[in-house]
Amino acid sequence: MASLRSLDATWEVELFLALESTSSLNTASASLIIDHQTPTPDTSTLAQNQSILYGMVANMYRILIIGANRGIGHELATRFSLRGHTVYGTYRPQSRNDETVRKMIESTTVTALELDFTEEESIIRAASTFPSDSLDVLINCAGVYYMWDDKPFTELTAEHFLDHFKVNTLGPFLASKHFLPLLSKSPSVGKIINVSSDFASISDNTGGNACYRVSKAALNQLTKTMAIDLAKTAPNVLTLSVHPGYVATKMTGYFGEDDMDECMSGLVKVVEEFGTKSAPPSLSSGGYVRWNGEKMSL
Numbered sequence: 001m002a003s004l005r006s007l008d009a010t011w012e013v014e015l016f017l018a019l020e021s022t023s024s025l026n027t028a029s030a031s032l033i034i035d036h037q038t039p040t041p042d043t044s045t046l047a048q049n050q051s052i053l054y055g056m057v058a059n060m061y062r063i064l065i066i067g068a069n070r071g072i073g074h075e076l077a078t079r080f081s082l083r084g085h086t087v088y089g090t091y092r093p094q095s096r097n098d099e100t101v102r103k104m105i106e107s108t109t110v111t112a113l114e115l116d117f118t119e120e121e122s123i124i125r126a127a128s129t130f131p132s133d134s135l136d137v138l139i140n141c142a143g144v145y146y147m148w149d150d151k152p153f154t155e156l157t158a159e160h161f162l163d164h165f166k167v168n169t170l171g172p173f174l175a176s177k178h179f180l181p182l183l184s185k186s187p188s189v190g191k192i193i194n195v196s197s198d199f200a201s202i203s204d205n206t207g208g209n210a211c212y213r214v215s216k217a218a219l220n221q222l223t224k225t226m227a228i229d230l231a232k233t234a235p236n237v238l239t240l241s242v243h244p245g246y247v248a249t250k251m252t253g254y255f256g257e258d259d260m261d262e263c264m265s266g267l268v269k270v271v272e273e274f275g276t277k278s279a280p281p282s283l284s285s286g287g288y289v290r291w292n293g294e295k296m297s298l
């Protein structure tokens with residue numbers, strides 16, 4: 001990275017080079033350039049900018065979001081990109097011609113990859129051809145819930161259970177396993193974020209939705225098990241289950257009780273803080289938290 005020590009006219013060029021060498025410009029960094037075109041700043045201003053800049057660069061992550069073409073995955077991809085992180089997002093090959101996927105492929109801020117949670121080969125291919133030699137955050141966001149899910153268990157079949165389990169539980173398991181070598185090469189902390197649900201909670205169970213509840217409760221168990229195993233084998237990789245809020249997406253028939261913007265801003269903060277010194281105690285590896293970082297009951 002270029003030095004910012006110079007006090008002559010070249011400081012501005014150096015600042016720009018330093019910013020360009022980051023993964024991408026974000027709003028804050030762009031305003032640093034605009035704010036300091038003229039005149040040449042004094043030493044304290046430069047020192048302040050230098051620490052802001054180094055702070056930003058140090059906290060820039062490479063983030064992979066599985067299921068980023070719509071819903072929560074898309075909302076997160078947009079927010080993380082705007083904050084200057086390098087974002088990779090997946091879509092299913094079956095949805096290649098969907099408008100949401102076309103937009104993601106054409107996006108200049110999200111690098112699009114094909115991946116189907118139910119096809120292990122596609123996960124292996126995405127990991128082995130991943131366009132970076134390390135990864136800081138894996139967000140296992142993709143999931144399935146159908147409107148007909150809300151039935152008594154007597155009306156559900158083994159096939160219903162397996163369909164949910166393959167996407168909501170096995171998908172995150174396989175992605176975590178195959179992306180682990182990249183996550184363990186993170187220069188800071190590798191974070192596996194499993195997008196769970198409040199329906200995963202056994203203590204808060206109100207009945208119905210057995211397939212979905214069981215698949216997400218198993219996901220929480222996976223999160224905890226991986227945290228314990230990784231503490232022995234890859235201690236720089238941490239795991240967390242998150243309930244994203246009840247927000248309006250295609251999955252919910254575009255109905256929600258929580259505010260999308262509030263929930264997504266909270267989730268972004270949780271992901272960024274998790275594994276850092278400023279993280280609250282609720283954000284411990286293997287844990288299960290709400291979008292605002294509050295601990296949830298298993």
Ligand SMILES: NC(=O)c1ccc[n+]([C@@H]2O[C@H](COP(=O)([O-])OP(=O)(O)OC[C@H]3O[C@@H](n4cnc5c(N)ncnc54)[C@H](OP(=O)(O)O)[C@@H]3O)[C@@H](O)[C@H]2O)c1
Nearest residue numbers: 067071072092095116117141142143197246247249250251
């Ligand atoms: N929305 C809520 O209120 C809510 C509440 C609690 C938890 N959640 C959880 O949040 C996550 C995101 O849900 P959402 O509301 O954003 O749902 P959504 O709008 O239906 O989006 C689901 C995403 O998952 C992808 N996907 C589905 N099956 C997949 C597979 N086999 N392989 C790879 N990707 C697949 C979808 O791709 P296609 O476009 O190709 O189908 C889509 O990108 C889910 O895990 C869900 O359980 C949501």
